[in-house]
Amino acid sequence: MDGNLPLLTVIIVVYNGAASIENTIQSTLHLNYENRKIIIIDGGSSDGTTDIIKKYQQQIYYWISEPDKGIYDAMNKGWAQADHDSYIIFLGSGDKILQLPDLSKNIDHNIIYGSVWIGEKLFNSVTDFRLKLGNTVHHQxxxxxxSIHPQPPFSLDYPVYADFDFNQRLYKSGIPFIKDKSFYSYALEGGVSAVKNKKESLRVVKKNFGKLYSLLASIYYFLQDARNIK
Structure with missing residues (x-):
């Protein structure tokens, strides 16, 4: 491993992902980045997922298979196993990192984000005022x-939008989100990101930014839906 590069921890969460987990593991192993650790949290799969994981266990820093309370419980478990000084990124089964930023040039930045292909659609993440209204950053x-948040960060009160809640809390903290235009990932369609739960999303906004922003968010969602109908 190249000790001059920041440590990268890739946390893969999976449940019954035998059809896609190998692609995610292989693409992570083939990243052009030596100073990395792979953590896999499996939710007690019964479809052969663990047999695939075992094929690569010599190259995996840590993995476990046990029942959990959902994707964010699994992500919290992975976070707890990561080194204090590492950059953490989360992938689901079928997701993959297409191109990493140059971390040797970003070492002073605590949060770095890029863009995500979801199927054939490119999602350009933004961290302006819109992050107060909707989840405009994907974890992939x-x-x-x-080191900026040593404890597992995801609240199990939000089964769909715990990542949105964490993103908003980071935004409120004032820590800069740094956009790197070279950073791209791919997210498999149909994951938790595809689930829509407006009531839960509005609860997150209200908790973090108050009733006014919750009202603005409901208008924002209505306008988005109206635009998509056209």
Whole structure:
């Protein structure tokens, strides 16, 4: 491993992902980045997922297979196993990092984000005022230094939008989100990111920014839906 590069921890969460987990593991192993660790948290799969993981266990820093309370419980478990000084990124089964930023040039930045292909659609993440209204950053292209939040960060009160809640809390903290135009990932369609739960999203906004922003967010969602109908 190149000790001059910041440590990168790739946390892969999976449940019954035998059809896609190998692609994610292989693409992570083939990253052009030597100073990395791979953590896999499996939710007690019964479809052969663990047999695939075992094929690569010599190249995996840590993995476990046990029942959990959902994707964010699994992500919290992975976070707890990561080194304090590492950059953390989360992938689901079928996701992959297409191109990493040059971390040797970003070492002073605590949060780095890029863009995500979801199927054939490119999602350009933004961290302006819109992050107060909706989840405008996907975790597949979000690198966070564990040192800024040592404890597992995801609230299980939000089964769909715990990542949105964490993103908003980071935004409120004033820590800069640094956009790197060279940073791209791919997210498999149909994951938790595809689930829409407006009531939960509005609860997150209200908790973090108050009733006014919750009202603005409901208008924002209505306008988005109206635009998509056209």
């Amino acid at each position: 292209a979000l690198l966070i230094k564990k």
